[in-house]
Amino acid sequence: MITLHHLEYSQSFRILWLLEELGTPYELKLYERDSKTRLAPDDYKALSPIGTAPVITDENGLVLAESNAVIDYILDAHPESPLRPAPGEGTRADYLFWFHAGVGSVMPMQFMNGILTMMKARSPALVRPIIGKATDTVREMLVAPRLKVLFDKLESDLGRNTWLAGDQLTAADISMCYSIGSADAQGRLEGRPNCQRWMEQMRATPSFQRAMEKDGRETFIFSF
Known part of the structure; x- marks a missing residue:
């Protein structure tokens, strides 16, 4: 076991x-x-x-x-x-993309965003304006545009699918829950109704609720 x-x-x-x-x-x-x-x-x-x-x-x-x-x-x-669509199934490509995008693209950018925020907040007061300007520049040039593209695609895909890979829950949704939950906590899902709907249906899933009970938390929030 x-x-x-x-x-x-x-x-x-x-x-x-x-x-x-x-x-x-x-x-x-x-x-x-x-x-x-x-x-x-x-x-x-x-x-x-x-x-x-x-x-x-x-x-x-x-x-x-x-x-x-x-x-x-x-x-x-x-x-x-059914949590992993088989090769040849129509939802396989969407499944593979989102199953790997969470840890391969979304989370690295969210983690970098968190590091930049921490660098600015924890730098000595005398150099904070300089550090802040540098970290804000990196965020605006690299992190923010990349995250926007990813969440624009997420919103678009969830406009045609109930879940990330078709009309039923798959491991792609489970893999992405950390990243989407983090984005929700940061306000990144504002103006993205399809992403917000996904969050609501995730929270309503019986298996998710059982996991929350065993985890011992009352709210689902992840942040970087």
């Missing part, structure tokens, strides 16, 4: 949601972040060489990290699941 090592307020929520949607047996082990640093505790970091969430293990010695690798591994054991 798989054990999900779930770190609060982390990307491992996606695996928790996946397992709840599949309805497959699993063991859940919860970890709290350090109250001061907000980093993962040492026993969590020791689970994987890269020390990040999510991590799954099993009784045969499996230790696997990286969200999409974990999702694929779990879905390999459930080939009948």
Whole structure:
């Protein structure tokens, strides 16, 4: 049986949601972040060489990290699941794009945006105007345009599909939930009704609600 090592307020929520949607047996082990640093505790970091969430293990010695690798591994054991459209299906291209865009394009830009904000906020007062001007320039030149293109496409795709890959939930939606949730927290979904609808239907999904209950949170907010 798989054990999900779930770190609060982390990307491992996606695996928790996946397992709840599949309805497959699993063991859940919860970890709290350090109250001061907000980093993962040492026993969590020791689970994987890269020390990040999510991590799954099993009784045969499996230790696997990286969200999409974990999702694929779990879905390999459930080939009948509609959460991963098969090659040749009409929704396969949309599925592949959004399944990988979250961690390959959207999250790196959101992370960079967060780093730029942190650099400006935490720089010494004497140099903050200079640092602020430099970080704002990078954001305007690189981060903001890239994120706009990605969320424009997201809005457009959700205008023709109920979910990211057709009319039913897939692992692409589960993979993207962290990125879209972060964007919602930053106000990036304002003026994007299709994205807002996606957020509402995600929150209404029974498996999502069960995952939230096991996670122990009352609201779904991720931020960088």
